[in-house]
Amino acid sequence: MSADLRLILFDVDGTLVDSQAHIVASMTRAFEALGAEAPSRAETLSIVGLSLPVAVAQLAPAHSVADQTALVAGYKEAYMQIRSEQGSAQSSPFYPHARAVLDELAAVDHYLLGVATGKSRRGLDALIAGHGLERMFLTQQVADHHPSKPHPAMIEAALSEMAVAPAQAVMIGDTTFDMEMARSAGVAAIAVDWGYHDTEKLAPLADHVVHDFRDLPGVIETIWETKT
Known part of the structure; x- marks a missing residue:
């Protein structure tokens, strides 16, 4: 049986x-591209595991929905760029x-x-x-x-x-x-x-x-x- x-x-x-270095660098780039102060490493790692729009909303609650949407897009772009540069085994x-x-x-x-x-x-x-x-x-x-x-x-x-x-x-x-x-x-x-x-x-x-x-x-x- x-x-x-x-x-x-x-x-x-x-x-x-x-992937913490990859995640933190990507989130930092996204905020900087918006001209906003990036969250700390601890703040970024605290939201790992949440879906990206939910995570961004928690990190940038004072920002408009349009800004949060831009941060989501910026994070995705930065994440893919870093992965392309380094490869998954390194990033x-x-x-x-x-x-x-x-x-x-x-x-x-x-x-x-x-x-x-x-x-x-x-x-x-x-x-x-x-x-x-x-x-x-x-x-x-x-x-x-x-x-x-x-x-x-x-x-x-x-x-x-x-x-x-x-x-x-x-x-x-x-x-x-x-x-x-x-x-x-x-x-x-x-x-x-x-x-x-x-x-x-x-x-x-x-x-x-x-x-x-x-x-x-x-x-x-x-x-x-x-x-x-």
Whole structure:
């Protein structure tokens, strides 16, 4: 008898790849192009994971809708330019051991891997191509088609697409948005401490906090063992 299918969903920025320099530089360029004071690094990283229009609205609440629209466009342009100049491997490198763990999890027959990210479809496609992940993620939920995190729509769509129950899924992320999204969707939440939100804020929302990518497979299995 084959094992039940299990879905493992990953956030991308701050969880799989360290894109903070790329994100901060892109946001800084966007604000400077508008002639506005750029947010601090901490302010920019605090909104990573949100859909871009929502993130910009939080960073520039006093600006007009037209200005916020211009900032979104400016960010996208700057992000693509930096990626073109540097390539994904340099602008958004994997965290230590991330690729090896992805390969390990993908090799388990009853595991299904996916992503739920605030990136656009174009942004995710470029990152996947840049890192050679074309066959890694069976479900890919992006900001273009869903409300911003922490709304549970991304996870709910992934569960439906993969025909997996919430009890047989986990969400792995580095922000409170990821943890709240997982809670709202009724799936287990694993926080990583190498990303962009403080561990102190993540821990109360997470089922587990992981400090090393290599610990993930064991933590995931432990979660499912307690549910069966």
